[in-house]
Amino acid sequence: MLKKLIKPIFAASLLFPVISSADVVTSKDLVANVQSQMNSIGTSELVKLLEKEPNIKVIDVRNKSDILAQGGYIKTNNLDFISRDKLEFMIEDSVKPEDKFVVYCYTGNISLLAAKQLKDMGYKNVIHYKDSYKGWSEANQKISSLDFYLESPLYNKLKKVSEGVYTSIGATQPPRYENNGHNNNLGFIEGKDFGVVWNASGNYMLAKALHEEIKKISNKPIKYVVLENSQSHAMLGSNYWKEQGATIIAHEISKKELAGDGEAILKRHTRIMKDKIVGTKIVLPDETFKDKMVLDLGNKKIELLYFGHAHEYDDIALWMPNEKILFAGDLAFHQRMLPIFKITDTAHWIELWDEIEALDAKIVIPGHGDVTDMPTVTKYTKGYLEHMRAKIEEVLDNDGGLADAYKVDQDAYRHLDTYKELAVQNASILFEQMEFE
Ligand SMILES: [Zn+2]
Structure with missing residues (x-):
């Protein structure tokens, strides 16, 4: 009975040519047969x-x-x-x-x-x-040959940016099962008696992996975890850090957003991350601030800065005034095309850029993509926003419609990761916003 069944199953599976039970297909024949199809x-x-x-x-x-x-x-x-x-x-x-x-x-x-x-x-x-x-x-x-990190769920190893300052660069793709949800940049700053983590990461497993890496370079306990905003990859790992006794800090708007949407975001990510989201729970930030918060690390100073509504309502940056290092989060883009959401305030984003530039940062760690400098993120953030606003303005001046907005020239940004996903969407959202400005 079993023997009788085997043949039809093999025949149905088109990978294999029909064979008699005595024959074996060589890999060479198999490849040649499939090649032709x-x-x-x-x-x-x-x-x-x-x-x-x-x-x-x-x-x-x-x-x-x-x-x-x-x-x-x-x-x-x-x-x-x-x-x-x-x-x-x-x-x-x-x-x-x-x-x-x-x-x-x-x-x-x-x-x-x-x-x-x-x-x-x-x-x-x-x-x-x-x-x-x-x-x-x-x-x-x-x-x-960006070094994948074999021994860890992190996309990249912790890389030293400066003395006691590290980042782990995530994939520039959307969160996927394959990249373990590590698609943004995480950070670690070592103080005299304790450490500070930038972004809790996208799930419990990743947060734990980041901690394992930190332990290889530092024996200081993690006292603070700072969330750059309320997006999944900034906050979903928070409950791991709470278990370690850390205090979670975020902007006051982030706390409100998390209280409202946190569970829905977790549900959405559970569908993508499947088994890899195990252990992840929504916890709310312990401390919040409005404009600025200063953390004294003994050997270093950190300023958490809020510039107002830009890419999201609640993006903050972490500034190290002595080292002139800026963890800019989603305020600054370069390798990935920046996304314009329905809630993005492009005019204000351009306006506040002057304040960011005035910091005179020497090293910029953006929310996504590799470590870079101020001129580069200015080109692909403020520069792109100004370019797009000017182009859409032209369309509006010529009484053009949405179809014309789709076609505005974005060629200078074509090489950016996520261009395909975002270029047309950015144009259409911006058109709809500027129509009412
Ligand atoms: Zn982001």
Whole structure:
């Protein structure tokens, strides 16, 4: 009975050619058979495709340790990492069934079978990149080798910014199961007798992972955890830190937002993070402030500053006046395109930029993306906001409509991560806002 069942199952699974029970398909035959059924492209075709559609989704199906051992991954605007073993379960979080996207691995064999599986699942527009990472790097195309952190759920190790000041840079993609929800920048500042953490992180597991890393460089207890705003990746890890005896500090508006929306945000993230959100609970900040709060660390001084309504109602920055280091949070962007939300006040954001610039920061740690400097974040934050406002103003002056707003020129920002997700949305939200200004 069992024997009878085996054949139809194998035949139905299109991965395998029909075989008799005595035969075994060699991997070579299997690959050749699948190859003929797939839309495969080589390196020059992928280069052309990425020129034409720079924001097309590309999925690397290798696991982290292979990516590290093999020297990196393809540098492109819209890359996801979904290891082959999780592909069937995670793909729906990455692409829509009708999307066109590219799949690759190291030599092209594993990704070929992965692409075939996706095609069978209904993702008809999957493209297989047959030269894969090996071919890409040998052709001297752009690669990235930002060090994934193997031993920890953190996206990157803690990196030293200055004496006793560290940051762990998150992924610049949305929060995903694969990046453990670490998609923003976390920080640690070591004081004389205690430490301060910037952002509680996006869940209990990440907060714990950050703490493990901190313990490797410092034996000081964490006394304060400062939330840059009430967004998930700033606050969801708070209950871990409370268990460690830390005091959670946030802006007074953040506390109100969390009291109102905290549970709903947690519910939404539970859907994305699945088992990885275990232990995460909403806790409210213990201390809040309105304009400014000063923390004395003995050997360092910290100022928590609120500049008013900008990207959100409640964005704050952490300023170290002696070291001239600014943890700018979501007030400053450069690697990722900044998002304009319905609640974003772009005019005020530009206005308050003068105050931020007047701090004369030497090192800027933005909310997302690598450590940088003031001119760079000015270009991609104030510069982008001014550019967009001028363009939308032109549309309004010419009695244009929403359709014209969609088309405003944002070419100078095309290379930014999340351009595809945000450019048109930013234009339309800004148009609707400025119509009533
Ligand atoms: Zn953010």
